[in-house]
Amino acid sequence: MPDIRRVLVIGGGVGGLTAAAFFARRGVETVLIERRPAFDIPGIGLGQPANALRIYDKLGVLDEILATGFSYDRMFILDAQRRLIVDHKFLMGDERVPPFCALSRLELHEILLGAAQRAGADIRLGVTADAFHDDGDRVDVAFSNGMRDAFDLVAGFDGIRSTTRLHLVGTAFAPRYSGYGAWRVQAARPDEVRRMEFMQGVGCKTGAMPLSNNVMYLFHIRPEAPDANFDGQDRASLFRERLKQFGGFVADIAASLNSESDIVYSPIEPMLLPWPWFRGRVAIGGDAAHVVAPHLTQGAAMAAEDAYVLVRETLGGEGPIEDRLMRYSRLRYPRCAFVYSFSGQWLHDEQSVRTPHDMEAARGELMQNGSARIGASDRVLDERV
Numbered sequence: 001m002p003d004i005r006r007v008l009v010i011g012g013g014v015g016g017l018t019a020a021a022f023f024a025r026r027g028v029e030t031v032l033i034e035r036r037p038a039f040d041i042p043g044i045g046l047g048q049p050a051n052a053l054r055i056y057d058k059l060g061v062l063d064e065i066l067a068t069g070f071s072y073d074r075m076f077i078l079d080a081q082r083r084l085i086v087d088h089k090f091l092m093g094d095e096r097v098p099p100f101c102a103l104s105r106l107e108l109h110e111i112l113l114g115a116a117q118r119a120g121a122d123i124r125l126g127v128t129a130d131a132f133h134d135d136g137d138r139v140d141v142a143f144s145n146g147m148r149d150a151f152d153l154v155a156g157f158d159g160i161r162s163t164t165r166l167h168l169v170g171t172a173f174a175p176r177y178s179g180y181g182a183w184r185v186q187a188a189r190p191d192e193v194r195r196m197e198f199m200q201g202v203g204c205k206t207g208a209m210p211l212s213n214n215v216m217y218l219f220h221i222r223p224e225a226p227d228a229n230f231d232g233q234d235r236a237s238l239f240r241e242r243l244k245q246f247g248g249f250v251a252d253i254a255a256s257l258n259s260e261s262d263i264v265y266s267p268i269e270p271m272l273l274p275w276p277w278f279r280g281r282v283a284i285g286g287d288a289a290h291v292v293a294p295h296l297t298q299g300a301a302m303a304a305e306d307a308y309v310l311v312r313e314t315l316g317g318e319g320p321i322e323d324r325l326m327r328y329s330r331l332r333y334p335r336c337a338f339v340y341s342f343s344g345q346w347l348h349d350e351q352s353v354r355t356p357h358d359m360e361a362a363r364g365e366l367m368q369n370g371s372a373r374i375g376a377s378d379r380v381l382d383e384r385v
């Protein structure tokens with residue numbers, strides 16, 4: 001008789017929806033709770049590399065994702081005037097999955113939600129878990145709507161401000177502000193934007209990612225004050241000011257920004273939980289366990305991989321549940337640590353370009369090593385989990 005028959009997944013982001021879909025496909029009675037009253041997350045994009053696409057393939061939604069998004073096999077690093085520095089062909093993917101497919105976050109969530117619902121997961125919106133009582137055999141959960149229920153396993157994929165992580169480790173480990181923030185906006189895709197582009201500026205970086213035939217997303221990373229959120233301020237003029245050294249289509253997008261533009265600002269707050277990612281029968285994954293700088297576009301990909309490995313190890317593994325959850329933690333930690341350190345280093349390197357002299361040094365270094373460096377990361381992340 002299997003000992004995991006009822007699972008609670010907390011959080012309806014990429015990680016939680018993927019976990020719920022995999023649990024439910026394996027015949028486990030699966031309840032997913034999501035704090036938001038609706039799946040109305042802002043429509044900024046997500047680049048999904050081959051390793052994420054392989055997980056979605058196992059869920060049977062690869063074709064839908066590829067039909068919705070924009071696939072590409074290269075990235076360019078350019079300067080602020082869009083002069084090419086690095087042309088990197090990704091060393092990821094195979095005959096089945098392309099190296100990259102990017103799509104709007106909302107569309108990816110809808111596809112994963114569909115997979116979870118078709119598999120039979122019970123999705124409950126506007127609900128959180130207030131308290132857990134783990135007696136060793138079951139976890140008794142008190143919900144915010146006054147209900148109580150018992151589960152064989154709780155999987156917390158409740159994001160960067162995870163309350164499930166608080167249950168595991170208290171405030172011992174928390175995301176800390178890196179000193180840098182990310183500005184993002186969707187825009188019409190100019191025909192020339194057909195791959196990911198990083199434009200290295202002096203004191204900041206701007207990038208572009210195609211999301212569909214019509215749409216791309218523009219992002220911009222720079223130092224910002226620790227408490228900045230820009231709420232109630234004129235984000236269009238602040239963003240335009242920040243983009244002023246960039247030419248080409250970036251200058252056109254900057255000129256078109258206005259008070260209607262859906263500009264999103266997020267501080268970059270990395271964290272890697274150096275601890276088993278469970279306590280008793282409560283486990284965590286995704287941003288609840290690790291938050292990475294966005295440079296490798298691997299945050300959601302790591303959440304999807306965590307979900308797949310958690311389900312595989314807990315349902316298929318040998319030994320008591322603690323051993324299986326320890327194996328999950330051990331399998332996932334090194335890979336997430338690689339992404340954490342590689343993308344964090346990239347963030348610091350690019351933001352260390354503070355003067356025109358730095359820019360010329362960075363240009364030379366990138367021309368010499370940029371593609372080989374990204375290729376080394378491609379090879380690691382292309383390995384099967």
Ligand SMILES: Cc1cc2nc3c(=O)[nH]c(=O)nc-3n(C[C@H](O)[C@H](O)[C@H](O)COP(=O)(O)OP(=O)(O)OC[C@H]3O[C@@H](n4cnc5c(N)ncnc54)[C@H](O)[C@@H]3O)c2cc1C
Pocket residue numbers: 010011012013014015016033034035036045046047048127128129157158159160161162163182184266285286287288294297298299300301302303
């Ligand atoms: C600027 C930027 C760019 C990025 N670009 C990329 C990219 O191109 N590719 C990529 O792969 N990743 C990217 N990421 C990272 C990616 O967004 C995250 O790593 C990913 O969303 C994590 O997924 P998750 O499911 O763990 O958490 P989330 O997506 O944060 O989902 C957590 C969910 O849990 C819900 N929740 C929270 N608390 C509770 C609670 N107590 N009870 C119930 N529900 C709760 C939340 O409402 C949310 O829906 C980027 C991040 C940033 C900041």
